[in-house]
Amino acid sequence: MIVVTGASGHLGRLVVEELTKRVPAAQVVAAARTPQKAADLGVEVREADYDRPETIEAAVRRAARVLLISGVEPQRARQHTAVVDAAKRAGAVLVYTSAPKADTTEAALAADHRATEEYIKASGVTYTILRNNWYNEVYDPAIAAAPQLGAVYGASGDGRVASASRADYAAAAAAVLTGEGHDGQVYELAGDTAWSRADLAAEISKVTGKEVVYRDLPKDEYAGVLAGTGVPAPFAEILADVDVNVSRDWLADTPGTLRELIGRPTRTIGDHVRSLLA
Ligand SMILES: NC(=O)c1ccc[n+]([C@@H]2O[C@H](COP(=O)([O-])OP(=O)(O)OC[C@H]3O[C@@H](n4cnc5c(N)ncnc54)[C@H](OP(=O)(O)O)[C@@H]3O)[C@@H](O)[C@H]2O)c1
Incomplete structure (x- = not known):
């Protein structure tokens, strides 16, 4: 069971x-x-x-x-x-x-x-x-708002995120739960490619044909932007802190373990943007 x-x-x-x-x-x-x-x-x-x-x-x-x-x-x-x-x-x-x-x-x-x-x-x-690592879906509100705003906001500088889809992480969990040889293992699971917020803005521009740029903000200002979109203030602080750590490439590693566990490439942020906006 x-x-x-x-x-x-x-x-x-x-x-x-x-x-x-x-x-x-x-x-x-x-x-x-x-x-x-x-x-x-x-x-x-x-x-x-x-x-x-x-x-x-x-x-x-x-x-x-x-x-x-x-x-x-x-x-x-x-x-x-x-x-x-x-x-x-x-x-x-x-x-x-x-x-x-x-x-x-x-x-x-x-x-x-x-x-x-x-x-x-x-x-x-x-x-x-x-x-x-992060889900592609975490960025849905930012992706949805970007064409109208002409911008993606963040505090992550040039830092990159090796995100994958929730479905990829779910498949990996199922593989571990039904497989053998995983006892005592600590797996860093991430997407095959890492992208910066500027890359995300460029993907959105490509898909929509509208100019979308990345606006890098100081941590507190970004927390304020998030709070302004309805994110509760304490959580906005935590997300802004995530971005500061992303700027230090906390989420940038692509060890390939997720791909190995699921036996297929992970879903790219580009594919995700296309499925949302195309
Ligand atoms: N890696 C990432 O990018 C990322 C992003 C967001 C979250 N996360 C983490 O990954 C988890 C799964 O993500 P998700 O997208 O599936 O989140 P989700 O859709 O918000 O689901 C959270 C789940 O946790 C359950 N839960 C909350 N409090 C509980 C409690 N006291 N007892 C039992 N269940 C409780 C919720 O139950 P109810 O349906 O009853 O509310 C819901 O089933 C999250 O909970 C969070 O810890 C990771």
Whole structure:
């Protein structure tokens, strides 16, 4: 039995779909805080709220492998411990979606991932860590707004991002959850190519025929731009901090491991822009 937490989210849904291509649906469990959101996935659905450990305990019953999809709330590092503990007690292998270079980066966003990785390693559970680089989809609001604004905004300078599609990361998670030889591995998963915001602006110009440039802003100004588009101020600060770390090439490495796991090239940001705007 393979249990996927966060199965109602964008990534979780894709992982469940990928798993059911590889193993019988009866071997897959979608564990979700909001079970009705996962009811259409065609697999057994179990309630699993990271804030209610008793639900996690029940959700991972008879699991051989558990995918812990990282949460989104400020207390997620604490929330994750409930899943790690439950997987350990169930005797399951735990697979965790982490962040690039979680053990060394100074990016504030990665602190929860570093804490979770440390907890996993100290727990004694058998684990695989998937350090997912950014999703192409993260940039959808900026891509959608760019033709009208004539600009893409950021604070990442010439720094590059080796993004891939959510579907690529989902396929990799499914490959690990159904494969062998991944115990104890920490995989840095990234797209095949890294691009700068100027490259992104150029792609948008190419696809739309409109002039779109990259406007590099100081960190605080960029946080203000994000807050102005409705991003809650504390999260806007964290995203601006991500960009500062991108300027130092935090997300630029292209180790090729994602491509190897999924057996195909990753989806480029250019293809993604075309699918959104063409
Ligand atoms: N690499 C990247 O570029 C990137 C970008 C964004 C996020 N992430 C991380 O990757 C994760 C998956 O991405 P995504 O696109 O699938 O995010 P998403 O669509 O926002 O899904 C988040 C999932 O987490 C679940 N969740 C939140 N709080 C929970 C709780 N207390 N108990 C149980 N489940 C809870 C949500 O459940 P509900 O449906 O009940 O809300 C949802 O299923 C995110 O949660 C985040 O940690 C990575």
